[in-house]
Amino acid sequence: MSIRALDPVRSVKVKLGVLVGASVTLASVIATIGAGAGVPIWLSIPVTIAVALAVTQLLAVGMTSPLREMTAAARRMATGDHDVRVTSTSRDEVGELARAFNSMAEELAGVDRQRRELVANVSHELRTPLAALCAVLENLADGVAAPDPATLRAALAQGERMSDLVTDLLDLSRVDAGRAPLHREPVEVRPLLDAAVAEARVGGQDVAHVLDVDPPGLVVDGDPARLRQLVANLLDNAARHSPPGGTVTVRAREADDGRWHLEVVDEGPGVAPEHRDRAFERFGTLRDVGISGGGTGLGLAIARWVTDLHDGSIGFADPEPGTSGARVRADLPTTPARRRPATPTPDQEAIAVPAPPVTPARPEPAPAEVPSLTDGLFGDFWPDRGVPGNVAVLLGALGVGVLAGVVLPFRNLGLGTFLVLLATTGVLLVASRHRRDRFTSVCAGLCLALACVVVVRDAVWIVLLCLLAGAVLGAVGLTRGRRVPAFLVALVAWPLAALRGLPWLGRTARAVTGLGNGAALLRTAVWSLLGITVFALLFASADALFAEWVGAVVPDLGSADLTARVFVALGVGGVVLCGAYLALNPPCAERGERAARPVAHRFEWLAPVLVVDAVFAVFLVAQAAAFFGGRDYLERTTGLTYAQYVHQGFGQLTVATALTLLVVWAATRKAPRATSSDRTWIRVSLGLLCAFTLVVVASALSRLHLYEQAYGLTRLRLLVAVFEGWLGVLVLAVIAGAGPLRALWLPRFGLLSGVVLLLALAAANPDAWVARQNLERYAVTRTVDWEYLSDLSADALPAYAELPRPLAECALRPTGEERDDWLAWNLGRSRVDAFLDASGGVWQHRTDCPGQTRSE
Template sequence: MSDTAGLRALDPVRSVKVKLGLLVAASVVLASVIATIGAAGGVPVVLSIPVTVAVALGVTQLLAVGMTSPLREMTAAARRMATGDHAVRVTATSRDEVGELARAFNSMAEELAGVDRQRRELVANVSHELRTPLAALCAVLENLADGVADPDPATLRAALDQGERMSGLVGDLLDLSRVDVGKAPLARRPVAVRPLLDAAVAEARVGGRDVRHAVHVDPDDLTVEGDPARLRQLVANLLDNAARHSPPGGCVTVGAHTDGDRWHLEVLDEGPGVAPEHRDRAFERFGTLREAGGSGHAGTGLGLAIARWVTDLHDGSIGFTDPAPGTHGARVVADLPVVPTRTRQEDTAVPETPVVTAQPDPAPPDTDHPPVPSLTDALFGAAWPDRAVPGNVRVLAGALGVGVLAGVLLPFRDPGLATFLVLLAAAGVLLAASRHRRDPFTLTCAGLSLALSSVVVLRDAEWIVGLCLLAAAGTGAVGLVRGRRVPSFLVAVAAWPLAALRGLPWLGRTARALTGLGNGAALLRTAVWSILGVTVFALLFASADALFAEWVDAVVPDLGSEDVAVRAFVAVAVGGVVLCGAYLALNPPPAGQIARPARPVAHRFEWLAPVLVVDAVFVLFLVAQVTAFFGGHEHLERTTGLTYAEYVHQGFGQLTLATLLTLLVVWAASRKAPRTMRADRVWLRVALGVLCAATLVVVASALYRMSLYEQAYGLTRARLLVAVLESWLGLLVLAVIAAALALRARWLPRFGLVSGVVLLLGLAIANPDAWVARQNLDRWAVTGTIDWEYLRDLSDDAVPALDGLPRPLAECALRIDEREVDDALAWNLGRTRADAYVAAQGGGEWRTRTDCPGPTASG
């Protein structure tokens, strides 16, 4: 059954244009309703827009899949037909242009199936017909060659009979080829019917069959217009068929008479006759009278088919009819015009090609529909194949359960324990769905993701919590895909949101598995009509009866309230994100195929020269650093016009970027450098070693500049984060040096990922806001300058740095924001410490002071 069975709500519409209009209108109306509910309920824009777009796209997919499924079915069916499977059919339920095309495709498939059956039957029957005379002829010739039989007239006559039998079959096949081509020349001229029939009867008598012949022509001088050779072929084939089915000594009657502007040719035998249900089949190729219900020995099965072809050429018809009263046997009547109405120079015949054969297929045809490619296959294709992952109701239920849990716990609470519980439940669903849940790297990524998620319980600073949650999602995606290289890491991160599209076919299979044997559409219709009925009648009765209205208000929540709207949006958003991650776990993209294999260059100088040039630039930079360091502040100001603080601030960002680019240069050189010769490997180690060593000096210079800048202007979150980033890059450079010495770097991408996550986790555990606050307070104690406004923007995590400060100064350095919901599920270590600190300072209202001592530092 196709993936889109039952999703054809727009099938009754007779125009594709109208369907597209309805599709757009439904999507716009639904998006407008959801957006209105979100705005009325106070849902944030960052939450309402993604949910609205996702729901609108889901409805569009639901309606559009039924519109395009016949086209996709035809594509799949055409591919199967190209391989020889002509039994495939497509679903043609819609009434629009696509439905008409689908029905025409099915008709074409039926015609091709009939032609294919005829071809196979032709091979089988011709082989069967040729085998008997060939075997007999070989036996006669073998007896003659071995001297078993003498070459007397009887023996030679037997051999000649077998040869003539094969010659007759070949002649029939030649005539059949003309039928298939559809063209045959006719030499029309007046033909006397009596001599034509007498000559055909005389030829039939030579065949040696034990039958008598009777000829009747009325009028006796009947003359018609036609091709004498083709008409003689028609009579000969009918007489041969009648003789073969007549009993020994029987009589075959052939007659002709006129009926207005037409004449009838009749042949009657005294055999068992042909049952009415078999009469049409007798004129098909190889549809012999034995197969049609007659008796006697079978011929080639082509005689009657050729007879029909001749009558078609002459604008006539042929068929079996009931014998006249008082007679029995098979009666064939050919109805022909005395003077054909069509005029021909070279007559072109388009014979009536039979589409149903007498011989059935060896196996019953497969009537199942072909597997239908989804709408997303054209978008993703081989880059992310669907693999027909079976539907998984438990995974769907788990994702929906996480969404409901998020809708209940998250709204109106600050991030804390409730957020961690939701993240823990989501991680459990993703790990349970993962194809690689027993892989050590996947388990490691899962552990790191949970550790990063726990920061939401430890820290109140939104910036570090946000970074950790993003890193947790990225690390989890890499673990689900089991990436090994940097491109696969990027693919894994991008695949999570793209799973919203790629996973739609799987979601359809899951919905059918949930509802039983593909009754998803019926269940959906039932639910819609039930909800509509309850809503209409409940509103009517509530407006008519006050008591009933009170009951309704007590049971049905206010859908327009802020509480219900926000919780619904959160549930949909979180459940959708988890569901996308679950599909990524079930069907990860082949990320390992993204990175192309290395293609070393042919000559060493092609990679070595650029690397040596970069090495020279680094060496010059290091010389400049040494000159600035030993020259002192006066030399720097005299040569550049910059103070030392301005000098170090100007270059920090560029040095960080230079470190990143160095890693890119090392990666490119390692892919392009050949390693077959020992000299190649030595040059690779030396060139990259010099570059990495110089980069370490650059990293040290950047960190030193940041230290000087911090001493001059103080520490901020951004400066601390960039310093940690530069330290991580230095660690990667050390790892690159180790990989270059061994010329093996398969472990390097995963090491970079894990080390970066561990470093970020360490930063979160170290409490960066408290670190920033402590450094600035220590600097204030020495220099007397501090930015109180910046300190007040720090989170409650900065409380540990305030120990020992009197309350007036603490109120300068700390702002206590109003809590959303202060319960156990909103517990967070940073906020708990802040509350305890306020209580230790005497409690009461914590106010923000503006009359704080000391000048403010800037920079």
């Protein structure tokens, strides 16, 4: 859907200025409203950009559509389709170019049609004499016929027929090209007709000729050669249609209106009135009804062109009473200055003047299919595929946006957030073209499980991780990616769908508005809204009761709450709409990955892998020395305490584990597998590397455990331990896939196992786990970071519930007097509220707690 509001503007520069001004103004207004309402910048900026881009697209599509139509039309014309046209409604330079393009297309279509007709007709006319001539020559060559005069005359006749055809074609081509100018001069009609009749008699045709000129000394102005050609063709046509011994009558009469008439009458079968319009078409279309008796089929067509050159007309007239046969009549001016009179004479009315050759009715030229602005940007990577508009999906995305605008702002994450996530999953699953795929179904189920964390857990960090994992899993499930590059493509494709989905959004909008009446619908909505606003304000200012009613129904448009809700609705609705298009038309994520190219020599991949194996082996020897040497050996050798030693290492070991998986992936792509020896080296070298990596994973987890015993457990340390354990699971999966050396399941296994591990972490209540480990350490060391424990979420309550009240007040921070409504309900916060209600008295958070220390 496009609004051509800028079509009346006559300059492209002015249109661009209006476009930029409108976009900047709208973006500034929206940004100002968002800032005034306190909308966070991470929400206001995307919404502002999206709205500005939408307005730019709406205004710019009408400016660029003629150019894109011309591009598509030029491609179709290059394939031979000259019936395509472009829409030209604007009045600027682009509109002028579109109209010039249409004129060019019409001329090319006419030229192409004439060319095809000429080739077809010439082929048809040459086939008969060529076939006859070949038959005669074959009979002569085979000895079937003797080379007597009759046979040679037959061959000569066919050759002359082809020569006449070529001569007539040359004449017509000169006339068509405008290269047959008239050399006008006074011409005596009687000598002209005598010469033409004499030439006709030499042709040996068995007819008699009667010549009648009135007045005998008639002199006209014209081209003698062309007029002689006109008479010759008419005489030849009459002789061919006359019976043997018939008479051909030639009459020339001067009229009173400054014109003269030339008639040629034969005694043949004549031409029926319904066939007269076709008599002067090229290649004698009267043959189709069995009337023509031979010739090239161009004689009457040339006669018509000669009369047209002399500003005259020609056609078949009804025979005179009591006679039969064909009566051809040419109406010509005697001088070039005179033209045909506006009112025809009775004799002229008898002439059936043929119209130019009638081309069969052709369908209206089809408009060029307008390519999308995004087609050239995304190309084969993400084709549009002509996905039809889907009103249900659009309404579903808008409904999710409205729901989010109602339940999300000014509430904690809880049941309302889960409802929004549940509705989002439903819309994306319904829109997905792969919703019956097993992998997509598993991803949808895991996404719902991740959404449930919002209701169960209060820890924002674990909730955000689950939401992020759900977005990643949802994008991969919608695109059915199989490899890590495909996963990355899916993540990038979700925001890019805001551009790629514009054509689909336009088709959907046209479906909503009914056959593209978007501009009319928009005008109707604007005028209706304007009418309601003006009259409602007038009546509200005039009547207090009416003002109260209006205030109860219409929200405060200037309130910050409404602005924030609108921004949330637009943001969430836009995200869901992008995901819906990704579900309807996923990109070709697997196409972009190039096939692996193994190296030519084994040492090119094996040497780097063995070097990494050697480094891992030396590191493991150092680990063994540190383990068996004890703390004294470690402090004497490195100068570090044991706590400093373990703190220094577990982060680096985690990174080393991740890089090991990258080394394994690169080596498997570059290592040749042609021979059994190649495959053995792959299994041995990479298997050894994976085994060393498992030891590194164990070392990292051991160091983390020792550091946690010394300084306490934190969320970050717990998350690093889980991540390191997940990397160990991936290493085991790599070892399991080393047998067939083709573990296509590994990327999806890594993704799904990571999500399952995250769900297990959320189910284990990580904040309660952290609190419990620190309290157990406090029981031994009598030191703990109470401030850190008090910053944990309400999920940590199970670890604090059994503490004495003074210690519980050190660890548990009250949630406040204002309780959540049912849309913000959360299991962790509800437990804290119930615990505080059951504890009795005023609950205060203490700061003078025993054993206060700070977590390292």
